Amino acid sequence: MLESIDKLAVEVFGERLEVATRYAELLTCEGIEWGLLGPRETDRIWDRHLLNSVCISPYVNRDSLVADIGSGAGLPGIPLAIARPDLQVVLVEPMERRVKFLDLCIRDLGLQDSVQVVRCRGEEYRPKAGVDVVTCRALSSVEKLVGMVEPLLNRAEVLAIKGDRASLEVEEAQDYLAKKSLTAEVIRSEVGGSLLGTVLRITKA
Numbered sequence: 001m002l003e004s005i006d007k008l009a010v011e012v013f014g015e016r017l018e019v020a021t022r023y024a025e026l027l028t029c030e031g032i033e034w035g036l037l038g039p040r041e042t043d044r045i046w047d048r049h050l051l052n053s054v055c056i057s058p059y060v061n062r063d064s065l066v067a068d069i070g071s072g073a074g075l076p077g078i079p080l081a082i083a084r085p086d087l088q089v090v091l092v093e094p095m096e097r098r099v100k101f102l103d104l105c106i107r108d109l110g111l112q113d114s115v116q117v118v119r120c121r122g123e124e125y126r127p128k129a130g131v132d133v134v135t136c137r138a139l140s141s142v143e144k145l146v147g148m149v150e151p152l153l154n155r156a157e158v159l160a161i162k163g164d165r166a167s168l169e170v171e172e173a174q175d176y177l178a179k180k181s182l183t184a185e186v187i188r189s190e191v192g193g194s195l196l197g198t199v200l201r202i203t204k205a
């Protein structure tokens with residue numbers, strides 16, 4: 001790990017750094033073997049994946065129930081659950097191989113008390129308890145995402161991790177969001193002056 005990334009990882013994961021390190025190992029070993037991540041991701045597993053995932057953490061209230069839609073290999077849901085043991089996190093993922101990997105991670109990392117996996121599409125997800133926050137990364141456009149999780153938005157807000165095009169995406173979706181009485185805000189999430197990621201927060205107006 002680069003020294004600067006090392007410092008950020010300590011700051012973000014604190015005493016749970018060992019668990020985060022084990023998850024990084026699972027991603028770069030089984031995750032790559034099972035074809036869930038490209039082999040080139042090994043060198044950037046911390047900054048591009050683990051640290052980027054926790055950029056949403058400051059915007060999630062204590063003890064929230066989080067639904068991570070299209071979790072894939074567990075991003076951002078698993079790093080968030082590691083950094084924030086106060087949260088309950090549900091990983092919603094339709095693909096069998098990815099669900100198997102998520103189950104493996106939960107067992108291996110000892111996250112059984114705070115993380116569950118539900119195998120279904122976001123559109124089909126009907127939680128048993130009230131979801132407070134919907135998270136996602138690399139899932140879909142703003143409009144598709146809102147359509148997918150609309151029944152949850154009366155109570156929950158969306159925190160979507162986005163890239164450089166976040167503001168443009170919001171601009172493009174402005175009419176649609178207004179029609180649905182939703183507001184969107186783009187937030188640059190930093191720790192100690194380093195940018196962890198860009199968060200798109202969508203809430204009911």
Ligand SMILES: C[S@@+](CC[C@H](N)C(=O)[O-])C[C@H]1O[C@@H](n2cnc3c(N)ncnc32)[C@H](O)[C@@H]1O
Pocket residue numbers: 069070071072073074075076092093094095098120121122123136137138139148
């Ligand atoms: C590009 S991957 C991103 C995975 C992960 N969020 C990440 O950032 O690495 C998109 C994921 O969304 C899942 N997915 C696709 N359509 C979905 C839907 N309608 N509902 C929930 N998940 C979906 C895919 O199976 C895949 O795991």
